[in-house]
Amino acid sequence: MTRDRGFTLIELMITLGIIAFVTAVAIPKLGRTLGTELRKQTRTIIILNRQLHHMARLKNKTYRLVVDFGDKEKKTKPNITVESGGASELVENPDEVQSTFGKHGDKAPASNFSKDSEILKHPLELPNGVGFEDVEIENYRNPFVSGKAFIHFFPQGLVQKAAIHITDGKSLHWTLVVNPLTAQTDLSQEYIKLRDLDP
DSSP states (O other): OOOOOOOOHHHHHHHHHHHHHHHHHHHHHHHHHHHHHHHHHHHHHHHHHHHHHHHHHHHTOEEEEEEEOOBTTTTBOOEEEEEEEOTTOOOOOHHHHHHHHHHTTTOOOOOSOEEOTTTOSSOEEOOTTOEEEEEEETTOSSOBOSSEEEEEEOTTSOBOOEEEEEEOSSSOEEEEEEOTTTOOEEEESSOOOGGGSOO
16 A cells, blocks of 8 residues: 655755746846836837927927826726817916816816827827826926826927826836926936926
């Protein structure tokens, strides 16, 4: 009669060693993949802002960068799109916009802007696990934390100063700062409030 043998201590140690090795290799690689994707998307946003600044002057149109926080219920990911309007489009009253957002389910107020797929054919989605923490726009009392936020690029060459905050909900907190005169967009790998930036 033979007895069933269990694993020996050496076999268990070898198995645990293999698991530890695979974990040590795989987890940092996943982190690097997320960081690489996010860097790629932020570079695209930086180039896009420069292009919107140039196109607004060239075509005598007002463009706006639409920062969409996404909706888990509707299964839409956080993304960026572009809309355009006429040269005379003005920015809505900040106080009215924010009170409207708060009362009507985060729907944007009616406007003469429409989606512009000439500059950006498809929405620019953030990588999985990453979202917009908030968006601060100069002259708006509170940051936008849901729905959509709009950053305007005017034909006169001016841009709304803004800070787009990106997070993974854990340790990652990046800030994209849109400068008002040149539309140059700077990336900081920390959370920076708009009021803390140099005037």
